[in-house]
Amino acid sequence: MPKLIIDNREIEVPEGTKVIKAAEKLGIYIPRFCFHHALGAVGACRVCAVKFQEGPVDGVQMSCMIDAQDGMKVSTADPEAADFRRSVIEWLMLNHPHDCPVCDEGGHCLLQDLTVAGGHGIRRSKGRKRTYTDQYLGPLVYHEMNRCIQCYRCVRFYREYSGYSDLGVTGIAGRVYFGRLREGILESPFAGNLIDICPTGVYTDRPSRYTGRRWDFERTPGVCIHCSLGCRTTVSARYRQVVRVEGRFSQQVNRDFICDRGRYGFYYADRPGRPRNGRINGQTVSAQQAVEEARDRLQRITQEHGPEAVGIIGSARSSLQTLSALVHLCHTTGWQGPVFRNTWIAGAAADAAVRALSPENAFSMREIETADAILAVGADPVNEAPMLALAMRQAQRTGAEIIAIDPRPLDWPFDFAHLACRAEEMEETLASAAERLSASRRPVVICGTEITDDGIVMQAADLVAGLRGSDKRAGLFCTMPQANSFGAALLDESNACAADLADRIETGQIRALAVFESDLWHVFPDRSRLSTALEKLDLLVSVDFLDTPLFENADIGIPSLTVFEAGGIYVNQEGRAQQVRPAHTGGLPIAAAGLGDHPPRSFSPDVPGRDMPAAWAAAFSLSGQAPPETDAQMTAWMRDNFAVLADLAHMEADGVRLFAGRKVSIPDEAQIPEKKPDQFLELLPAPTIFGGEPMSGHSQCLRELAGLPAVWMARADADRLGIADDDRVSLGFENIEVTLNVRISDPMAQGVLVVYRHPDIDWQPAPDGKRIFISEDQIRRIEKA
Amino acid sequence: MWIWLLGYLVLMAKITAVLTAVMVLAAYLVLVERKLLGRFQVRYGPNRAGIYGILQPVADGIKLLLKEDLVPEGADRAIFLAAPAVVATTALMMFAVVPFGPRLTIGGREIPMVITDINVGLLYVFALSSLGVYGVALGGWASNSKYALLGGIRGAAQMISYELALGLSIVPVVMLAGSFSLVDIVNAQAGLPFILVQPLAFGVFLISAMAETKRIPFDLPEAETELGAGYHTEYSGMRFGLFFLGEYVHMQVMGALVAVFFLGGWRGPVLPPPVWLLVKIVFVVLFMIWVRATLPRLRYDQLMNLGWKVLIPLALVNILITGAFVAA
Amino acid sequence: MIRAVIDIIVSIAAGFYTTGRHLFVRPVTESYPEYKRPLPARSRARIILTRDPEGRERCVACYLCSGVCPVNCISMQAAEDSQGRRYAAWFRINFGRCIYCGLCEQACPTSAIQLTPDFEHIRRDILDMVFEKQDLLVDLCGKDPDYDFYQHAGVVVGLAGKGDHISENPPVNTRTNMP
């Protein structure tokens, strides 16, 4: 533990700590461009120079390159070092364009800050500036190379930290260029972090280009709800509109970065088509009127046909507030539900995962980064929970062995062993792969819940328990389908899925349905069955903030608030309940409130469009109860009424871990998946990073990245069927035929067709709880036009 | 009976005449002060209402009458409403004992040119002057505003302090005149005005008088730069006007008292006595305006030091000396 | 002691002399509505948005003026036109709030926002004091007639390509290592 003196203050730091970090611990900020605590040091920018006055090192040196040693005496304010830094900044500014006013980084630009801090105001050089041509890097990141100061942060993040290789550095001397070999869309789903990591404006946010300056934003700590990881974000809002989302550091969850789905998925909140008024039979009314009408009509149906005639559906994208309000609603009224599980086996798998996780074996992403062996079963982090892939990449960088057991073609930014197998082979493969963990000390088993069933989850949990039994620091990490899947599983008592309700609608038992923040068209397998079922209903109420087909077709539509307006609590896949605060007051964005893009010229004390209720408040109102008035009262109400949520009282900055220990639930019998019949292929619908998730699917800039809808198949299958890469095939079902592009992959399970969810696939091939098999003669190759 | 009635009518006439003169003079004093301050500062002063701004007082009066009479929500309503009246009334009532001239003989009857000549006239003046404090202190307190309260407290402290110096400075005059009656004091100056006999008393009295009227450099109760407008921060409309009127009437009273005590009152050659008194009043008042244009406001501790450590000892010494002379 | 008293009296008398003397000095006041004094160009009154020498809007909606405004009377929304030029989609100054401090003019990097000597600038309706971009925009270059920000900024907005702006070298050829 070397002890050194920085600016006359003594500090003891662990061996190997750089001087710049040691100073940070003292609260002394040494200027830096290239050094970043997640990326480490390269000594490229020369701006962290400090004066070493005594000890083993002498003179002006880069504080990011020198390890703290005993007897060092460091001065950060020494005139020699300060002068050095000032000169460095002036050199860096030699070629920097004078375009701060039209640069989106202006206002939170590290270079700008340090230039001002260094006192450099007037360019003394008479020389001409070096310029570069810029590249189009896709719809998310804007490239302006002239501003570059060669800190190498971008390539270090892109290539080393996140493991993608299409962005790099070319050139020598004063002509170093950072970009792609050829212009094109960045391949990494973490490319948005370049914006955060670039100390100046080379990479800026393209969708929010020119929308405002950092100082004008209302910046609120938020939590990403586009997957189950619950990464921390900073939400920037301006003029009642969310304009930017950035990563927020968190020790346990996402560290510094977030994925592009989390960064750009928020655009659903202010889409022009977002419902902001209530609807009764197609007529536009106020939100309050819609709530009252829905309450009256539901009560009438309850009186006429009994409480069993009303069904309630929720979804795991709602906040814990909404979920608990729905449970309470059904308790007090006797209505059916609430149903949180959409369909599929996922419900049972998520339930099994929640039961399997305990404070001892549930690992956070932080612990995955330090694992030395990772076994991923039925999990595709890049598509399901992207930041998990980044965490696994860090483990792999430190030498961890990674094994994947999955039928899908996996495209991960690190080396791993892919054991491709079908669902029925998974159990066996897992058992054999478990032996490869025996040499490790800190193994992690990552288990997906979207394409696996509860049996695999329980097997994975058993494996972890076994590893822990043999004195290993083993952990379990389950990915889940949606932001609040864990919370929904905690509160879910009925274990029913939407298909069960459909049965009862068809038999006429259920006459009215209230759907909260769920789009049955998106999740329900059989569309024709759904539409006939919905038509049988006397009343369909939809409460949502998305303009879903269900909302359009509902008898009564009630607009609800988004997470940016209402806040809420979300429980991520490791059971960490995190509080989200509202980012702005809600109401119509200022631009939309006036005529066109111009704010109104009249003054009124009320905000137009602010009468929308939060979904949980609407749930209370439907039963005729007054909702708790404030968020704090609502949280207290949840703690008091649900034993599993009692720990919410201990909510801290890092959230609070909730576990199912208190929940009494009888586990289902694990079922062995049926075997794939010969001459049949299994059709496997799979989640995908862009476009498959309901909320970010409404985000225009991400839709561009979703690509074309495609079906993936193993090369052996393709060869047998005589299909080549890029062909178009038609898949015929009982009542529908779908045309898709074919992509052929080598490392994927044979006998499986993988179809990634896509907004353009107007069809959701996922029967409830059953695997889909399609006979080979139903697959037809279409000649190219 | 009719004699009594006649006397009553004469008294009423005198009161009316004096009040009218004092009010009109007060209104125009405001204009004169603003014009003069303008000239002292090398500008014009009000010159828009009528020629040379001659109608400015009328405009001001109409404005004050028409403005809304606001009462702050937390104010002590009754006291808040009464306070300005106290200030204005006490100032006006002081004129009751100021003599305007020698006795006038009309139709064989002698009419004294004073509203009432009581033998304790001087004490009466001080009694009313000390009651004027209530208007300031209560107005400030009742406003329920911290600035007004500070102004009111300052006003009370300042007026108590300076009343002592005021009273003590006048004792030699009483000793010389041998009476509290203002008429007798004027009569005692038939030979030469007391300013020549008692210059020290004159100085102390003048300074204290300015402090009593709360004028610059002693305007700490108002102190715009520190307290908004001090004790009348919360006042508006005609109630503010009453405070305003009170201040300018008080200036005239002090001018009249200086004239009566030190300048021989209405005495003077050629011109009729009331005119002489008026001239002297205006002279003193103009001097006060000049002071306002020249001197900066004192700090509070300076104000208290001046009163207690300079003026009162000076006045006491003056009494001793005068006493010795009178006894000798 | 006596000397001090004399000093005090003399200094007070000097003050009285100074003020008294002013009574006989001709007032320096200029009677405003009758006589309108031409104000210097740097006077700070009504704000305008100027144009560059080519007649294009100078304002790039960089938010610096609204950021520096001590009374928050400026609001705007930036937008991008088809050539990549940044401009104000709307730009609003609430003159009911403006204190004419001129900080916006100092902050403006493009010389777009300028204060003029036109101070007779009052409306009966407070909402008429809210000026929109079309009310603020003039067809003049103002105090800095030759300045065109985009000629110096080096971003491509249709004026010139990369490397063609003032004081720029042609773009680096990244395919070669020859200097």
Add this chain to the structure above:
Amino acid sequence: MSVYSIFFYLIAAVMILSTALAVTRKNMVHAVLFLVISFLASALLFFLLGAPLLGILEVVIYAGAIMVLFLFVVMMIRIRAPEGSGFLLWHYMGAGGLSAVYVAACLLLIRHAGPGTGAAMAAAVAAPADFGQYLFERHWLGIEIVSLLLLVALIGVLHLGLSRAGRRSGKGGAH
């Protein structure tokens, strides 16, 4: 009943009423104000009885000086009106008893006005000069004793104030 008696009873009524209000008000400033009104009324009574000097002195000393100080202090320390009714029954009973004794004593005195009151009455209604002569000729010793006492009190207060100020400046520097 002459005009003077009407005024007398009117003023007396005002005086008693305001005194009663002064005793019962919970708001200190109001209490002080009613006491001032009471003093003014008594001064008017002196006027009415032909003793203007006493009347004026009453106003100058009591209403003008002492009560202003009271008001000043009340305003400075901002006493809040106490909660609840304030006085207990036995407070009222004690005060009532004492008042009764006082009224009885006054009645007795008025009934048996002694011969000594005449001279005092004459002095009270006299001109200021005569009043002064009366005081300093007949009661000079008493006046000197009282003024000496006041002087002692003055010096005592000065001493207290100065020593406090000295201690403070010794501890914390110039204030």
